[in-house]
Amino acid sequence: MRILLTGESLAGHLSPIIAVYDAIKSLKKEANLESLEFMLITSKSHFLWEIFEETKIPYKTITISKRTNPFLALPFGIIAFFQALIHVFNFMPDxxxxxxxxxxxxxxxxxxxxxIPIIVHESDSVPSRMDKFMFRFAEKVAISFNESKDLYNSSKVFFTGNPVRNFIFRKNKEEAMESFSLSKEKPVILVMGGSEGAEEINRLIIEVLPELLKDYQIIHQCGVGNYDKVRSIVEKMNIYNLGGYHLFPFFKKRIADAYAACDLITSRAGANTVSEIMAVGKPSVLIPLASAVSDKQKMNAFHYSEAGAAILLGEKNLKPHLLLNVINDIFKDHLKIIEMQRAAKQLANPLAARKIAEEIIKTAK
Structure with a gap:
């Protein structure tokens, strides 16, 4: 069986793709598949090698444009279409x-x-116009939010949740804390801004870093492109207890240790990120990207905050000390932390990758 995978070269797309890829491979014997061949078509990015270092999925890249002006985007769209046509023809998947x-x-x-039969997975609670366009060519559409079914009104749609990678569950908290040289005396906050980082979250955290480090330890993924800048700023601040601050450009597989070690997560609200946060059962403070298409991050965060698993903070008027106060309020209320953990676990869908894998195999046969 030949399976073609496609998505953007960002962790938010590639991580779920890898989760589905692993699930399909695990079902090979159960599904009586004689052989399995995979190929990924994606966009060019420095994350490709970072993420596929261990999986070794063969991949091809095509040239795309994210320009909103149709006259500027059209030439790139034509080039991308013919590149895709050649790659699909050469691989000819099932x-x-x-x-x-x-x-x-x-x-x-x-x-x-x-x-060729097509299955599309929608990660967000509200699909973009581009994704809606693709749905018309799909045989099946998997969705991450059961409440979103009414938006589609189609027999193609089935609920799976968002697929997450299995390795994020396999870490022991004490071992994870040791791997970051963390103390048991202070709670641990994990700060993330997606695979490329988030400059606004970086700025907020840096401004209150001295106050945060008085009571907490920080693991901070700032993004590959922001690492040198953030490190330089922090070093010049002459913070007394900087030993509690652990800065990383991008976690790769160490994200599993970061999840296991932390007590609270402050993050953007991309679908893959929040799905992993729920899967590991951690309370969170979500700061959606204000410019995200269709306010999809805001809608994702709203879904989880309504269920009691997260605190939603709008980026537009968010001040550093408001973020600090919200974090302090959470840790002052131990019962609230337990309730947020319970709510997060109830929203998790650990079998999402397997459900999608089963549907892929069933449809391809």
């Missing part, structure tokens, strides 16, 4: 699994031309 994004559009369209 099925295509799409995680959405700009790069998936020409791949899905090429697959439709060759009459």
């Amino acid at each position: 099925i295509i699994f799409s995680k959405g994004g700009y790069v998936s559009v020409p791949v899905v369209f090429a697959g439709w031309i060759f009459r």
Whole structure:
């Protein structure tokens, strides 16, 4: 069986793709599959090698443009379509699994031309116009939020949740704390801004870092492109107890240790990130990206905050000391932490990758 995977070259797309890839491989014997071949079509990015260092999934890249001006984007779209057409023809898969994004559009369209069955997965609570366009070519559409079914009104739709990688569950808290040289005397806060980091969250944390380090230890993923700048700023601040601050550009597989070691997570609200936060059962403070398409991060965060698993803070008027006060209030109320942990675990969908894998195999057969 040949399976073509497609999605953007960001952790928010590639991590769920890897989770589905692993789930399909684990079902090979159960599904009586004689052979399995995979190929990924994605966009160019420095994250490709970072993320696929161990999985070794063969991949091809195509040229895409995210420009909103149709006259500027059209030439790139034509190039991308013919690149996708060639890659799909050469591999000729039995099925295509799409995680959405700009790069998936020409791949899905090429697959439709060759009459290859397509399954699309929608991570967010509200689909973008681009994803809605792809749905019309899909045989099945998997969704991450059961409450979103009414938005689709289609028999194609089935609920799975958002697939997360299995390795994030396999870490012991004490061992994880030792790996970061963390003390048991202070709670641990994990700060993330997605795979590329978030400059606004970085700024907020840096401004209250001296106050935070009085009571907490910080693990901070600032983004590859922001690492040198953040490190330089922090070093010049001459903070007394900087030993409690652990800065990283990008975690790779150490994200599992970070999840296990922390007591609270402050993060953006991308679908993959919040799905992993719920899967590991951690309370969180979510700061959605204000410019995200269709306010999808805000809608994701609202879903989890309504269920009691997270605190939602709007980015637009958020001040550093407001964030500090929210964090302090959470840790002052031990019962609240327990309730947030319980709510997070109830929202998790640990079998999402397997459900999608089963549907891919069933449809391809």
